[in-house]
Amino acid sequence: MSLREKKKIETKSRIFEVSGRLFKEKGFENTTVDEITKEAGIAKGTFFNYFPTKEALLMYFGEQKDELIYNLIENETKRDAPTKEKIKNFLVHLAESYEKDKELTKLLIFEYRRYIGYSGLRPGEDKSRSHRLSTILHDLLKVGVENGEVSNDIKLTKAAEVLTAVYFHSLITWLKSETAFSFSKDLSGKIDMLFEGIGDRM
Amino acid sequence: MSLREKKKIETKSRIFEVSGRLFKEKGFENTTVDEITKEAGIAKGTFFNYFPTKEALLMYFGEQKDELIYNLIENETKRDAPTKEKIKNFLVHLAESYEKDKELTKLLIFEYRRYIGYSGLRPGEDKSRSHRLSTILHDLLKVGVENGEVSNDIKLTKAAEVLTAVYFHSLITWLKSETAFSFSKDLSGKIDMLFEGIGDRM
DNA sequence: CTTTAAATATGACTAGGGTCATGTATGACT
């Protein structure tokens, strides 16, 4: 690895460390790019060589965190278990990991959405969280259909999207709520409902 | 009505009209508060007497539009019809009304979310779209349970939230998509699925 | 018609995100 590459990595991770500390201390909005660069010992312009906007830095936090979580969980869902349980476990674990730091999650989710919302106008891949989640769920459901645990006349993609929808909606409701209700429990109940259906089975 | 009140209303609606025109012409981000106030014939500071931030103005657009739509639709759902059909009609009508102006909807939804996300930190009422939608759906489902059309052991609130979740997720997926798929049709299919359930009925 | 207090309007000013022309370090090639 060349000296240049080393320095690039070094600088990027210094920005990452310093901003992480500052965000925790003072919050995202109250931390200026100036402060970050001063503490990191670089010029302001340099920051924008690494992250196109201040929000992009926040997204980077989200990506790092997601990487950890998804890897952790993808393994776990390889275990043998009924499809519904696997899906539930997967989502509930995700939920629990977010429950650990509500404030950071708030920032990540709301800024991320905004960012994706706009950048979605441009062409390019949908790197959004929801798409990734949908894909994983789709695969799990497919196995479920093969085993006869999941109705085989449903559209897999639609079902995966519905599950994703419920997951994110619960997450957002939880983030907005001030009372301390459990995101993971709320979600668990809703997943049951999805498998059962809302309509009366006479 | 006093002269003061008249002027206030006059000024607010001038801001509203001018900004509406400018947003359509040049987009939200590319329209500055300076431009708006110049065209409206007021000083910059005055703008902020009426709207605390530029985004608040956008939210005001959203509220105005929602008011129209919800009133229109709330009446329509008073008709006699099966619960599922009523819910479907309601949501599909909503969907269609958004389909008419995708760009504006994009702005409203993504900015609104961001705004609510942050302001949700403060105490106070949840004036969010999703909450309102949930309430309407909850009432519709209640009638359904009374008529035996909807399973009576489901938690009404949970069910309403699940429907809301699917509605918003579809909306957002549609907004992010570049290909022209129909939001209202996609939604319609998902509502069917929710009533049926994902699990196999053996 | 004055006086006076409160509401509203004003625009110079501040703050912070983001740009860009210029300077400097790096490494490939001779």
Added chain:
DNA sequence: AGTCATACATGACCCTAGTCATATTTAAAG
């Protein structure tokens, strides 16, 4: 080692949302 092209760093500068001390307008009271 010396030359050169290219990648990267720099900080003065720009732009625009939002603030605030001051000025003006309204309306109520005397």
